[in-house]
Amino acid sequence: MSSGSRSEPAAETGTETATPTETATPTETPESTPESLDDWLDDANGYDGEPRRFGPQSRPTVWVGQETDSGLAFDPPVIEVPPMTLVRWDWTGHGGQQNVVALDGPFDSGRTNAQPGTKYHYFFEETGEYRYVSEPNRDDGMKGAIIVKEPPSSGNTKVDEWLAAASNFEGTIVDRTDTDTATVSAGVEGNGGQYAFGPPALKISTETTVRWDWTGDGGPHNIVSKGDGPLDSELVAEEGSTYEHTFEETGTYLYSCKPHQGLGMRGAIVVE
Ligand SMILES: [Cu+2]
Structure with a gap:
């Protein structure tokens, strides 16, 4: 999944901390995303159709700029996390300028960056499906999703x-x-x-x-x-x-x- 070791950058680029007023709120069927999530993810590079699931207290990291058979990808492209999870993105430096931009607005890493070690993170509080892209590569299938849902409950x-x-x-x-x-x-x-x-x-x-x-x-x-x-x-x-x-x-x-x-x-x- 991760490739090799990389050193921490001297200064983090594109980092953003969510404040209480800046929480993720899914919007109702926005015009930019009329398809179902599965349809939208159909051409997502590196996605095999199964989200990677993370439990409570996990610290998921998504690699930005993973080289896959289908092209540049987020890795993993689709993750499922419980509410109140901090998700991190970490740039590999492969494939040129990239960013992390939600289609419906709740998160945006800002201008594109090609520097390995660039980091961005966002705190997901609310359940919902969050689609995002790397803007320079969106037409080439570099897209992903964060699915925020309550973990399954058996009562035990x-x-x-x-x-x-x-x-x-x-x-x-x-x-x-x-x-x-x-x-x-x-x-x-x-x-x-x-x-x-x-x-x-x-x-x-x-x-x-x-x-x-x-x-x-x-x-x-x-x-x-x-x-x-x-x-x-x-x-x-x-x-x-x-x-x-x-x-x-x-x-x-x-x-x-x-x-x-x-x-x-x-x-x-x-x-x-
Ligand atoms: Cu085993």
């Missing part, structure tokens, strides 16, 4: 906070309290690749065995408890690999695939 706070970053979690804890053996697939579609557990959240009864089945997609995965917990599998990639654990005690068990935890490859087992 520990699960919701842990899985807020998992793109395939929509607030559902699948109920398997009626079975002795429940299965979870490791390496299903999500989090920008085959980097998800399916389903990401399960509810079971005590004395239930959960078996994780490797799909063989997305490279090596493992199953490791967050903090002190009972889950600790090998890191393997082969389709058909399995790992299982029988849960004896009630509680909420959080886990992740260590190599892909930062992408959102996380899961939860609630034992009742």
Whole structure:
């Protein structure tokens, strides 16, 4: 995603801090943006159709001027964040003059800049969909969006906070309290690749065995408890690999695939 190391600039350029009077307010169907967000993003460079999701307390950074097969891009082009999130943009210096300008006005990094290390940020308080472009490159597909929405809620706070970053979690804890053996697939579609557990959240009864089945997609995965917990599998990639654990005690068990935890490859087992 980021390319190489770069030093901090002596002076930040194009930086702007939102003040209480300068909060983001989505406008109703403005004339400049009549299409649906998906239609508008159809030709966005570097976008595979799946927003990158960030949870509460995250610090998302979008690279400005990422070279992709389709052309210069914002990276990631589309992110999903909760309200009250500070989003940063960081110029790579590739591809000449660029800026970050919302179509409907709430944020604008100002004049274009080609200097690597140029930074801009904006604090998103309100839910909404914010489309933006780099003005010199807008007709070439350098466009992006910030989707600000409340994270999915299952009612279990520990699960919701842990899985807020998992793109395939929509607030559902699948109920398997009626079975002795429940299965979870490791390496299903999500989090920008085959980097998800399916389903990401399960509810079971005590004395239930959960078996994780490797799909063989997305490279090596493992199953490791967050903090002190009972889950600790090998890191393997082969389709058909399995790992299982029988849960004896009630509680909420959080886990992740260590190599892909930062992408959102996380899961939860609630034992009742
Ligand atoms: Cu993984």
